[in-house]
Amino acid sequence: MDQLSTIDWKNDNQLFFPLGLRFGKVYPGKTPLNASVGFFYTLNNKGRENTFGVKFTATFIKPTWLNH
Numbered sequence: 001m002d003q004l005s006t007i008d009w010k011n012d013n014q015l016f017f018p019l020g021l022r023f024g025k026v027y028p029g030k031t032p033l034n035a036s037v038g039f040f041y042t043l044n045n046k047g048r049e050n051t052f053g054v055k056f057t058a059t060f061i062k063p064t065w066l067n068h
Helices: none
Strands: 006-008 014-027 035-044 049-062
Touching: 014 049
Parallel strands: none
Antiparallel strands: 006 014, 014 035, 035 049
């Protein structure tokens, strides 16, 4: 999980709190790829409409960067 809660200080201290689940897979190869899709539902504290969302991520992993 990497969802972030936020507070809108300018609009009545509105708080947004996302709840979600993410699925991913690492694809090995010369430059491995970590790909994932996540679904989330954002709650807020001021009675405004809650929202759904989808997040896609792709991270390329360069193995030589991991050497110390």
